[in-house]
Amino acid sequence: MDVPSRTLENLARGLAEKNRTRSQYMLAAGAAHREGLAVAELLFVRTAEQERVHGRQFARLSQELGGEHVRVEGTCPLEMERDALGWLRRSKEEEDREAGEWREFARQAREDGAPEAARLFEEVAQVDETHGDRFARWAGRLEEGELFTRPLPCLWRCTVCGHTQYEERAPERCPLCLGPGSQFLALDEADWF
Numbered sequence: 001m002d003v004p005s006r007t008l009e010n011l012a013r014g015l016a017e018k019n020r021t022r023s024q025y026m027l028a029a030g031a032a033h034r035e036g037l038a039v040a041e042l043l044f045v046r047t048a049e050q051e052r053v054h055g056r057q058f059a060r061l062s063q064e065l066g067g068e069h070v071r072v073e074g075t076c077p078l079e080m081e082r083d084a085l086g087w088l089r090r091s092k093e094e095e096d097r098e099a100g101e102w103r104e105f106a107r108q109a110r111e112d113g114a115p116e117a118a119r120l121f122e123e124v125a126q127v128d129e130t131h132g133d134r135f136a137r138w139a140g141r142l143e144e145g146e147l148f149t150r151p152l153p154c155l156w157r158c159t160v161c162g163h164t165q166y167e168e169r170a171p172e173r174c175p176l177c178l179g180p181g182s183q184f185l186a187l188d189e190a191d192w193f
């Protein structure tokens, strides 16, 4: 059975949105870099890479289902934030909005008799919810000045050289590679790394 155009258009919308989100996160990574927040830069770059892969999967499935020539119209707003904190907050909102959209597209795909598309939209929704939760948590910690501290000692790892140490806060400098403390990630935040 041919997949209805609605689901093919939703896959094309998915690709367009993922491309936009990816480029926003690269702008956000630049802001974090300028503020000397090395791990926040890394977080945005890694998340952007995952967005790219999600977009690729939308494109691949669309092609498999015969949708390679489907076109969708839309806007591509250029909305900038002033700093990494602004980007974290805004990214949380966007991830939540997108996750809701993917869930609705999954529902439509099931109605359209396209279970592979439904499954892909559901899986991407699940990941985007984790992206949103993480951005919100980082925004809160950055705002409270707690990105590099914990109430109890924990394991910190240098994201550049792999050095680890057990402390309540990240060191000022990495004793191994001599990079700044902003390269350190608490291991309770290392699920994405």
Ligand SMILES: [Fe+2]
Residues within 6 Å of the ligand: 158, 159, 160, 161, 162, 163, 174, 175, 176, 177, 178, 179
């Ligand atoms: Fe290091």
